[in-house]
Amino acid sequence: MAYSEKLIDHYEQPRNVGTLDKDDPNVGSGLVGAPACGDVMRLQIKVNPETQIIEDAKFKTFGCGSAIASSSLATEWVKGKTVDEAMSLKNTDIVEELNLPPVKIHCSVLAEDAVKSAIADFRKKQAATRGETQDKSVEQPHAHD
Amino acid sequence: MALSFPIYMDNHATTRVDPRVVEAMLPYFTENYGNAASRNHKFGWVAEEAVDYAREQVQKLLGARNEKEIVFTSGATESDNLAIKGVARMYQDRGNHIITVKTEHKAVLDTCKRLEREGFEVTYLPVDSKGQISPDDVKSAITDKTILVSVMLCNNEIGTVQPLAEIGKITRERGVLLHTDAVQGVGRVPFHVDTMNVDLASISAHKIYGPKGVGALYVRRNKPRVRLKAEMDGGGHEAGMRSGTLNVPGIVGFGKACEILSKEMEADIAHVKGLRERLRAKLFGALEMIHLNGADDPWRHPGNLNVSFSFVEGESMMMGIKDVCVSSGSACTSASLEPSYVLRALGVDPELAHSSIRFGLGRFNTAEEVDHVAEIVIREVRRLREMSPLYDFHKEGIDYKTIQWVAH
Numbered sequence: 056m057a058y059s060e061k062l063i064d065h066y067e068q069p070r071n072v073g074t075l076d077k078d079d080p081n082v083g084s085g086l087v088g089a090p091a092c093g094d095v096m097r098l099q100i101k102v103n104p105e106t107q108i109i110e111d112a113k114f115k116t117f118g119c120g121s122a123i124a125s126s127s128l129a130t131e132w133v134k135g136k137t138v139d140e141a142m143s144l145k146n147t148d149i150v151e152e153l154n155l156p157p158v159k160i161h162c163s164v165l166a167e168d169a170v171k172s173a174i175a176d177f178r179k180k181q182a183a184t185r186g187e188t189q190d191k192s193v194e195q196p197h198a199h200d
Numbered sequence: 201m202a203l204s205f206p207i208y209m210d211n212h213a214t215t216r217v218d219p220r221v222v223e224a225m226l227p228y229f230t231e232n233y234g235n236a237a238s239r240n241h242k243f244g245w246v247a248e249e250a251v252d253y254a255r256e257q258v259q260k261l262l263g264a265r266n267e268k269e270i271v272f273t274s275g276a277t278e279s280d281n282l283a284i285k286g287v288a289r290m291y292q293d294r295g296n297h298i299i300t301v302k303t304e305h306k307a308v309l310d311t312c313k314r315l316e317r318e319g320f321e322v323t324y325l326p327v328d329s330k331g332q333i334s335p336d337d338v339k340s341a342i343t344d345k346t347i348l349v350s351v352m353l354c355n356n357e358i359g360t361v362q363p364l365a366e367i368g369k370i371t372r373e374r375g376v377l378l379h380t381d382a383v384q385g386v387g388r389v390p391f392h393v394d395t396m397n398v399d400l401a402s403i404s405a406h407k408i409y410g411p412k413g414v415g416a417l418y419v420r421r422n423k424p425r426v427r428l429k430a431e432m433d434g435g436g437h438e439a440g441m442r443s444g445t446l447n448v449p450g451i452v453g454f455g456k457a458c459e460i461l462s463k464e465m466e467a468d469i470a471h472v473k474g475l476r477e478r479l480r481a482k483l484f485g486a487l488e489m490i491h492l493n494g495a496d497d498p499w500r501h502p503g504n505l506n507v508s509f510s511f512v513e514g515e516s517m518m519m520g521i522k523d524v525c526v527s528s529g530s531a532c533t534s535a536s537l538e539p540s541y542v543l544r545a546l547g548v549d550p551e552l553a554h555s556s557i558r559f560g561l562g563r564f565n566t567a568e569e570v571d572h573v574a575e576i577v578i579r580e581v582r583r584l585r586e587m588s589p590l591y592d593f594h595k596e597g598i599d600y601k602t603i604q605w606v607a608h
Contacts, residue, residue: 090600094513116588117588
């Protein structure tokens with residue numbers, strides 16, 4: 056299988072590999088996939104609570120080259136965006152950017168899931184720190200396919 | 201000697217043609233291009249003589265008594281098909297039951313599945329955690345309807361050798377035919393059709409440093425005389441068992457490859473086993489949490505090292521070691537999205553099956569290559585583990601099997 060140059064670049068020099076403090080109230084963590092399926096992604100975002108801008112993002116991935124590249128690209132894209140903007144990330148954008156072959160599309164879906172899961176975790180934490188009265192005003196993550 | 205890249209360590213997939221084999225083949229493309237079935241002129245006689253000579257070379261490697269027991273085919277897939285379907289259709293009045301093994305090659309398994317759709321019954325024997333079947337299981341699976349047992353000599357993924365001699369005693373005693381796919385095992389582990397009571401054996405030239413597109417089926421002619429229903433209709437070549445003009449240059453090369461293997465087997469085995477042990481010692485010495493898949497010697501192919509590197513997915517490993525040509529049992533290397541059925545039959549955890557790499561060492565590999573491969577494999581495993589969340593769990597002492605994963 057021949058991969059695109061961009062994909063190989065992300066695989067060979069992945070951006071933002073690492074871990075953020077999961078106990079930090081401004082950090083949201085997403086862990087998606089399953090070892091038995093051959094891919095697990097952990098993607099974390101650090102959000103400025105004032106501006107809602109994602110100031111840092113880190114990932115670690117167990118998976119094929121496409122899974123590693125998809126998560127690397129996802130962290131690169133969400134950095135500097137607001138949480139709401141990041142919610143609109145689509146797996147098809149990743150497919151297009153990395154030119155993923157059809158059998159690897161699930162890798163991009165997983166990366167999208169990881170971003171949304173990290174955002175959901177961040178929002179849950181924010182809601183918890185703001186207390187119960189404001190809890191209802193917090194937007195819940197959208198379900199997606 | 202300077203290394204040349206990429207380094208080929210996928211000798212179970214195919215092998216480089218030995219230069220001595222190429223040399224033997226060349227005249228049969230140019231001067232001696234006759235059809236071995238042309239009975240009335242010199243070109244035909246020369247070709248036929250060359251084919252007969254090759255038949256003897258193959259016969260000797262297998263330990264067959266008679267060169268007429270060798271039927272040339274296009275390769276082992278055809279040999280497997282011819283053996284299993286040929287026996288099933290010839291002996292269906294006697295019974296409709298076939299016994300095989302879950303870890304067989306697809307050429308055997310899919311042939312059996314087709315026969316099941318035609319009304320045959322097939323028992324797929326399980327294997328133990330090393331990939332071996334128990335001869336007792338064979339014994340108890342045989343019924344009065346059983347016509348054939350098909351058990352491979354040596355597995356192509358994990359290198360596990362089956363106790364064929366013991367199985368041969370059972371099938372002979374019960375009057376059931378025994379077929380073996382000996383593609384990977386011949387010339388690597390002890391194999392002799394007569395002493396092992398094998399009635400049919402499939403082999404392929406390109407796995408033993410010969411050309412692609414040629415193989416053979418050994419068909420016993422005496423005690424018992426095995427008969428087959430041919431698959432192809434045509435000129436009645438190969439004693440009516442396999443019609444089609446013989447691939448004379450290929451057969452000549454195949455014969456030469458068998459002759460070389462017969463003569464050099466001991467040195468060949470010692471060479472690949474030495475390299476495999478060198479690679480194994482380096483990898484296991486440098487890395488924690490790595491696992492050998494399959495059995496150990498003497499029940500292992502001497503050139504096979506199939507290992508799982510925990511926390512690292514196989515296809516990403518292969519991308520990382522792109523200058524090294526190997527195979528993986530990971531789903532991501534296939535279109536099926538399922539990890540290797542062979543490893544799953546052994547009961548290997550799915551995540552370890554996804555993490556498996558098969559190194560297949562061969563005649564043309566060198567110690568320098570092994571040293572280089574070990575170095576870059578170790579470097580890549582470390583690099584990929586540093587970006588693996590599963591490795592983090594391991595370091596934190598969390599068993600990731602206790603996490604509630606949502607399959608996707």
